[in-house]
Amino acid sequence: MSLLQIQDPKKNRLEVVVGIDFGTTNSCIAFSDDAKPFVLGGDQKLLPSVLSFDEGKWQVGKARGISIASIKRILGKSYDQIMASDAIDPKLKEIISHKDGTLKIKVDGKYFEPIYLASLIFSELKKIAERHLKQEIKKAVVSVPAYFDDRQKSAIKQAANMVGLDVIRLIQEPTAAGFAYGIQYKDTKGQYLVYDLGGGTFDVSLLNIQGKVIQVIAVSGDDMLGGDDIDHAVGKHLDISLKTAKKLKELVSPSKDATVDKTKLTWEEYEKIAAPIIEKTIKLTSSVVGLSNNLRGIILVGGSSKSPLIKKMLSKFEVEILEGIDPDRAVALGAALQAENLSRAKSHILIDVLPLSLGIEVMGGLNDKVIMKNTPIPTCVKRNFTTYADNQYAIKFRIIQGEREFAKDCREVGFFELSGLSPMPAGLPKVEVNFMIDADGLLYINASESISGVNKELVVEMQNLNQDVTDILQESFEKAEEDLNARILKEQILKAEDLISKVHKILHKLSKDHDLGTFIQRLQDAIESEDTKRIKEAYETLEAKFTPICLDHFNNQISKLLQNTKISKFD
Missing domain, CATH: 3.30.420.40 (ATPase, nucleotide binding domain)
Known part of the structure; x- marks a missing residue:
């Protein structure tokens, strides 16, 4: 049967x-x-x-x-x-x-x-x-x-x-x-x-x-x-x-x-x-x-x-x-x-x-675009960031969308804080941030710092969006030249201020006096004038005067470290 x-x-x-x-x-x-x-x-x-x-x-x-x-x-x-x-x-x-x-x-x-x-x-x-x-x-x-x-x-x-x-x-x-x-x-x-x-x-x-x-x-x-x-x-x-x-x-x-x-x-x-x-x-x-x-x-x-x-x-x-x-x-x-x-x-x-560029606010309020408009999705982009001050224990991330050069002119998507960083000199922490957009166009962000071992997933706190996307794109087109010039100026100022800070830090460590005060003041005056060409010229002059002093300082430091050290130690 x-x-x-x-x-x-x-x-x-x-x-x-x-x-x-x-x-x-x-x-x-x-x-x-x-x-x-x-x-x-x-x-x-x-x-x-x-x-x-x-x-x-x-x-x-x-x-x-x-x-x-x-x-x-x-x-x-x-x-x-x-x-x-x-x-x-x-x-x-x-x-x-x-x-x-x-x-x-x-x-x-x-x-x-x-x-x-x-x-x-x-x-x-x-x-x-x-x-x-x-x-x-x-x-x-x-x-x-x-x-x-x-x-x-x-x-x-x-x-x-x-x-x-x-x-x-x-x-x-x-x-x-x-x-x-x-x-x-x-x-x-x-x-x-x-x-x-x-x-x-x-x-x-x-x-x-x-x-x-x-x-x-x-x-x-x-x-x-x-x-x-x-x-x-x-x-x-x-x-x-x-x-x-x-x-x-x-x-x-x-x-x-x-x-x-x-x-x-x-x-x-x-x-x-x-x-x-x-x-x-x-x-x-x-x-x-x-x-x-x-x-x-x-x-x-x-x-x-x-x-x-x-x-x-x-x-x-x-x-x-x-x-x-x-x-x-x-x-x-x-x-x-x-x-x-x-x-x-x-x-x-x-x-x-992706219909609008996705970015993050960086030093000076600038928009650092991470994923550009019209990028195919799903996608994942990795970026590295670091601290700008000594012994900084946390980094705040402000996530933005838009095509403008400054974060204030873009719309905020969310923000979060990566805290618990170990005390370290500025620039030493290595923060890796992964931006992931899935097939639905939804955003996920993960940030981690390798030395401290801290990790944070983004919990988006959505903000009120008071502009239509069309207005955002139209405004970015109309303001493109103005924004670009403003960004170039801001980057020049940040670069100049960073150089002045480094000069003061090195000169403070030297016993010998170096007369750079005139050149520092000239660069500070140029910054206040907000004249890009003037800032560039004053920056290059101070940098040219400071570079030999800086190299001499580091050579002396290395010589002191190597004093009485046998060559066989490096074998």
């Missing part, structure tokens, strides 16, 4: 990892099998990112009772940032409070944290996937705007974690869309630009797609610019509700005017209202296009990119505009492909980049 081998079908079932596009206006969840991604859900398959509080309960996807839209726009933002931003819905600002120093939203006398509200959207997406795939979903790849910082990325991960989703990877939204095109359209090879205009954010990425390898070359964007801004502008111009303004925006076209609830919007009116907002995205796009040596096409992503006006304004780049994948679903499909790639050992390779 033959034996039957009985197996539990659940035991051999591959773990399902989904891809999630957590959007400002709509959210979407997808799954990929055998490199064939598809969106999960009902007929619509897009979940409006709207939360409603009705009869004491929160509901997702429908605007009724007290409703909240665009929750993504305030994740990771400070109270002051939100209140100062024109991009945040005034109605949302009215219910935001700063209770007990924590940002919360007050609804019906109760307080809710933004991360909790975002988690409700993730919960609904998780339910959609579980209903469709008929099994529990525990892991996901989640998309984020290219210009979200660590604080915002962490908020999205926390929101997903709250409903039992382990985020195995964060993927930049335009990168995910490019991934979808690269895998699904085999003839999509070469350099492509992804233009991603969502409801609340704008991202643009330059990708090099070569078969199974997709490399991000450069990114730009604005995390407070999106289609919602056009809705607000239309609503303000016509003095109508946002809901009506949005419908008018979606219906109007060059061939026909739009009418909703007896309110009419002509194409000419729409162009005048929307063009200034879209022009901001075109400027950012131009900066990235300039980095391409052979642009093949532009991939449209995000529901707001469907506007005929955007296609018209993008035509200036004279390349093909690709719409083979629905712009509303491209990001979710790409995230699903990456989920399959990571969970089932596929051979596709995705190489992302």
